[in-house]
Amino acid sequence: MSTLPTTLPAWLALLESRHAETVINMGLERVRAVKDRMALAFTCPVIMVAGTNGKGSTCAMLESMLLRAGYNVGLYIKPHFLDFNERARVNGELASDAQLVASFNAVEAARGDTPLTYFEFTTLAICHLLAHAGMDVVILEVGLGGRLDAVNVIDADVAIVTSVDIDHTDYLGDTREAIGFEKAGIFRAGKTAICSDPVPPQSLIDHANAIGADLWLMGRDFNYAGDKQQWNYGGRSQRRNALAYPSLRGANQLLNASAALAALEALRLELPVGAQEVRTGLVTVELPGRFQVLPGRPSVILDVAHNPHAAAALNQNLGNMGFHPYTYAVFGSMHDKDIDGVIAAMSEHVDHWCLTGLPSPRAATAAELAAKVQIVQPERPERTINCFDDPAQAYANAMSRCGENDRIVVFGSFLTVAGVMAARKSSSH
Known part of the structure; x- marks a missing residue:
């Protein structure tokens, strides 16, 4: 033994x-x-x-x-x-x-x-x-x-x-x-x-x-x-x-x-x-990662929406937040999810996609997500799509580009939200 x-x-x-x-x-x-x-x-x-x-x-x-x-x-x-x-x-x-x-x-x-x-x-x-x-x-x-x-x-x-x-x-x-x-x-x-x-x-x-x-x-x-x-x-x-x-x-x-x-x-x-x-x-009541709006500016929203039903609710909540010039999305997903359905549910509000791979063999790659965004989300003026290896890099990119009146929504797999939480925690120390 x-x-x-x-x-x-x-x-x-x-x-x-x-x-x-x-x-x-x-x-x-x-x-x-x-x-x-x-x-x-x-x-x-x-x-x-x-x-x-x-x-x-x-x-x-x-x-x-x-x-x-x-x-x-x-x-x-x-x-x-x-x-x-x-x-x-x-x-x-x-x-x-x-x-x-x-x-x-x-x-x-x-x-x-x-x-x-x-x-x-x-x-x-x-x-x-x-x-x-x-x-x-x-x-x-x-x-x-x-x-x-x-x-x-x-x-x-x-x-x-x-x-x-x-x-x-x-x-x-x-x-x-x-x-x-x-x-x-x-x-x-x-x-x-x-x-x-x-x-x-x-x-x-x-x-x-x-x-x-x-x-x-x-x-x-x-x-x-x-x-x-x-x-x-x-x-x-x-x-x-x-x-x-x-x-x-x-x-x-x-x-x-x-x-x-x-x-x-x-x-x-x-x-x-x-x-x-x-x-x-x-x-x-508090629950991390469920339409969690972090204090400060720009607005950062964390949400573990990873299926179309949850993404539609997230999209509705974003619509109720008031005006933001641009919305940056940090998004990563498992391969076996209805990724097209999630992107479609969110496409109304997202201007800039920061797509990320995740530390799991089940995860979709950022490039695979990018290909789906291009098909599912109709062309928008000034829309951008960028790919990153991990959520921390995707989030850092979004933070570096967005204005203080813009917002960043971090969503998809738990691992997407957890990666950004960990990055924020380490940068605050």
């Missing part, structure tokens, strides 16, 4: 090297077997959140409101931008290296000779950490799909599907019906199942009914209404009036907030949350 790593960076390096060979192996039998050997179970309510877009925002709103109400809240969210610890939050604080190492050791001790992917291993470790942290409620974000995601070895008391759109077609299918079925896999018999997509796929409804889940649909079981100043939530038995808009900006945030409030309504006997705590929680 070789000695195990004692630091978090060494552990992560080991997992990456060990699982470089492990393809995504569909099926939960291995993960469930290790979970059972670990006797991994939660003694508090668990809220699980899946969806094509909006799941991170929904998790962050739930965490913020529940923390305001004085509960001990655990959160598993992904991926991370700068530090792996961002994936595990205990009462709003990042888990420590020591906590994560202890949980990695626990998974390794139970694993035996069962192979686990990086994602499966780290999911079990973070669930172990949160299960032993004395939490009143735990929020788990699903990575990919739902039915076969490693998080789904946990039974949620409340399961939320935020939106169903086309993404990850290699794994999930290429229709909303196929993807809806995958996401509905997190629903459980007799438990609350919430879908905040205004047009839910029939496959999701059918699956919830077939297993006997208690399905809450937007427009049927809960809804929202609002004006410019405030908004109201109406559920099955609970109304929340005169709510402030969430501090997360964007077109779909009231759908996400409504799903979060429906979850709190379903859990109101176990975890009551008052009106003021809801208001304050929504106003103070």
Whole structure:
């Protein structure tokens, strides 16, 4: 038996090297077997959140409101931008290296000779950490799909599907019906199942009914209404009036907030949350990389929009920002995304493209992105297209060219946004 790593960076390096060979192996039998050997179970309510877009925002709103109400809240969210610890939050604080190492050791001790992917291993470790942290409620974000995601070895008391759109077609299918079925896999018999997509796929409804889940649909079981100043939530038995808009900006945030409030309504006997705590929680919620407007000039917007649905929302948000003479885009993407659809959704606002490669074998090259921009975006006066090896170079170029009244939007893959975050962090030291 070789000695195990004692630091978090060494552990992560080991997992990456060990699982470089492990393809995504569909099926939960291995993960469930290790979970059972670990006797991994939660003694508090668990809220699980899946969806094509909006799941991170929904998790962050739930965490913020529940923390305001004085509960001990655990959160598993992904991926991370700068530090792996961002994936595990205990009462709003990042888990420590020591906590994560202890949980990695626990998974390794139970694993035996069962192979686990990086994602499966780290999911079990973070669930172990949160299960032993004395939490009143735990929020788990699903990575990919739902039915076969490693998080789904946990039974949620409340399961939320935020939106169903086309993404990850290699794994999930290429229709909303196929993807809806995958996401509905997190629903459980007799438990609350919430879908905040205004047009839910029939496959999701059918699956919830077939297993006997208690399905809450937007427009049927809960809804929202609002004006410019405030908004109201109406559920099955609970109304929340005169709510402030969430501090997360964007077109779909009231759908996400409504799903979060429906979850709190379903859990109101176990975890009551008052009106003021809801208001304050929504106003103070923060989530990096989701239409995040950085302070200062020129305006810099970070957004992990990497599919056409998210890019359309980003485009709408840019349109609501007021006038900027020029918009510079720092854009990088994985090869398997609908890149044409993303470019088309953004072409209304982008004048200057700073395209970047990314540190992943799955990434499209900057030259491939440039070829697509030239086809998809109609010629614009003064339009420019430039290619760079990495996000830091692309961002530096945009900064060097743009005026203080212009804006830079950094979007696409998480790696695009993370690369710019890291560059900004190192230049500020």
